[in-house]
Amino acid sequence: MSQGQTGAEQRLVTPGMVIGPSAGKRAGSGIVTAEESMIATQLGWLREQNNTVSIDPINAAYMPRSGDLVVATVAEVRNNLWFMNINGAFQGLLPMSLAPWKVEFGAARQHMDVGNVVLARVQEVDECHNVVLTMKGVGLRRLNQGTVESIPVQHIDRVRGDNNSLLQRMREACDCRIMVGENGRVWIDGDADGIAWARMALQMVAQDGHSKAFETILSEMEQTTKGDA
Amino acid sequence: MGGYGDVQLLNDDGSRLDGRKLDEMRPVTIEAGILPAAEGSAMVTHGLNVAVAAVYGPMEAHPRKIQRQDRAVIDVRYNMAPFSTSDRIRPGFNRRSREISKVTAEALESVVLVERYPRSKIRVEIEILAAEAGTRCVGITAASVALADAGIPMRDMIVGVASGKIEDTVVLDLDKAEDNYGQADLPVGILPNTGEIAFLQMDGDLSLEEYNLAMEYNFKAAKEIHEIMVDALRRRYDGGEA
Numbered sequence: 001m002s003q004g005q006t007g008a009e010q011r012l013v014t015p016g017m018v019i020g021p022s023a024g025k026r027a028g029s030g031i032v033t034a035e036e037s038m039i040a041t042q043l044g045w046l047r048e049q050n051n052t053v054s055i056d057p058i059n060a061a062y063m064p065r066s067g068d069l070v071v072a073t074v075a076e077v078r079n080n081l082w083f084m085n086i087n088g089a090f091q092g093l094l095p096m097s098l099a100p101w102k103v104e105f106g107a108a109r110q111h112m113d114v115g116n117v118v119l120a121r122v123q124e125v126d127e128c129h130n131v132v133l134t135m136k137g138v139g140l141r142r143l144n145q146g147t148v149e150s151i152p153v154q155h156i157d158r159v160r161g162d163n164n165s166l167l168q169r170m171r172e173a174c175d176c177r178i179m180v181g182e183n184g185r186v187w188i189d190g191d192a193d194g195i196a197w198a199r200m201a202l203q204m205v206a207q208d209g210h211s212k213a214f215e216t217i218l219s220e221m222e223q224t225t226k227g228d229a
Numbered sequence: 230m231g232g233y234g235d236v237q238l239l240n241d242d243g244s245r246l247d248g249r250k251l252d253e254m255r256p257v258t259i260e261a262g263i264l265p266a267a268e269g270s271a272m273v274t275h276g277l278n279v280a281v282a283a284v285y286g287p288m289e290a291h292p293r294k295i296q297r298q299d300r301a302v303i304d305v306r307y308n309m310a311p312f313s314t315s316d317r318i319r320p321g322f323n324r325r326s327r328e329i330s331k332v333t334a335e336a337l338e339s340v341v342l343v344e345r346y347p348r349s350k351i352r353v354e355i356e357i358l359a360a361e362a363g364t365r366c367v368g369i370t371a372a373s374v375a376l377a378d379a380g381i382p383m384r385d386m387i388v389g390v391a392s393g394k395i396e397d398t399v400v401l402d403l404d405k406a407e408d409n410y411g412q413a414d415l416p417v418g419i420l421p422n423t424g425e426i427a428f429l430q431m432d433g434d435l436s437l438e439e440y441n442l443a444m445e446y447n448f449k450a451a452k453e454i455h456e457i458m459v460d461a462l463r464r465r466y467d468g469g470e471a
Contacts, residue, residue, distance in 0.1 A: 012462070012463055012467045014377055014458075015340075015377050015384070015385060016383065016384060016385030016421070016422040017422065017459075018422060030382065032384065039422070041382040042380055042383075043466070059269060059378065059379055059380030061268070061286070061287055061380065089286065090348070091289070128347050129347060154380075
């Protein structure tokens with residue numbers, strides 16, 4: 001059984017597996033009901049909380065939702081907008097009206113060019129997966145320094161911990177600024193040793209996140225001094 | 230005895246040339262998550278067949294004309310490696326691989342919850358590294374495990390199995406000689422939990438009784454292979470525990 005899980009009941013389920021009768025229970029994410037039975041639709045850990053049965057998927061694609069904080073990369077520039085890679089199935093669109101600067105028509109490239117990294121928020125997602133981003137808001141900005149590391153989307157909550165407790169612990173351990181995007185991208189800024197330490201911890205999450213709790217990974221990493229990472 | 234005259238496919242004691250019983254399949258092993266670059270992957274060995282499947286996406290469907298506003302499209306590419314058979318196969322798509330790619334995609338579309346990803350594409354690559362009859366079934370099984378490994382939502386997994394007829398006898402899981410010189414072949418894609426059939430093809434003739442027996446063998450084999458599929462995913466993510 002995975003040590004990376006918490007909760008009452010945890011077992012690995014595969015698509016199509018009948019979990020039990022649906023009577024009196026609500027189907028959460030990853031579950032469908034058919035003929036009064038609950039059926040798993042994804043590979044993951046079964047979780048039951050507050051009478052709702054759901055699955056914590058082992059692998060999942062990032063599906064943007066309105067309000068998500070994301071670390072995005074400029075993929076294309078047009079006269080009046082930027083197409084941003086948000087690590088999802090579709091690119092996000094950042095119009096110049098939602099940029100933090102006053103941008104003249106045709107001058108978008110002067111503010112941000114292909115490859116630039118930004119901290120943005122998902123403004124709107126429609127039913128056809130068109131994503132509109134905004135950089136108007138507190139803390140949303142172009143990220144001019146630091147590095148970006150990727151972790152699986154399904155491990156983000158584990159990296160954060162309750163009330164960001166584990167994330168804060170990691171920030172203090174490596175003495176870096178760290179922002180975790182909902183899209184699985186983590187921005188790290190600090191001294192070189194600190195960045196290397198944080199990247200190694202996040203790479204361990206990507207590698208062993210399905211079998212090991214992030215707290216365990218952090219405890220192991222804290223035995224390593226920053227220079228050794 | 231059917232069309233190939235003197236070719237003997239059953240021993241005098243009624244067993245098959247490789248010693249299997251009539252309703253016995255070749256040994257199957259499955260490994261999940263073998264390709265780090267893919268979202269999900271699997272390798273299936275079934276007798277001497279070896280298939281590797283990799284899943285990428287969901288991603289934006291290109292070209293745009295293939296996009297569906299209300300669902301994802303499944304883009305399957307089935308390919309046999311040039312070295313997969315004793316005669317070298319000319320690399321690239323051919324009529325057979327196009328047909329198998331199409332039927333595999335249609336079978337997978339019936340189980341994947343495609344409505345969750347409008348305008349998207351889920352790319353499934355199936356590479357047959359070694360072939361010994363029944364590669365379309367092995368490819369479907371591999372693709373199904375790879376899709377589950379990639380976290381793509383599905384209402385069930387698909388198991389590819391085949392039965393056939395040799396010397397007027399229905400047998401499970403034809404090997405190369407039985408496939409080449411037998412009288413009929415019945416590859417099926419079965420949803421093991423619901424018992425539904427996602428695809429079915431028949432090459433040759435079977436009477437109704439023979440068809441029913443062949444399907445009975447197929448369902449029995451599908452349950453066995455499904456257990457191996459689930460076990461492969463558990464080994465990958467749960468250290469083999471239930």
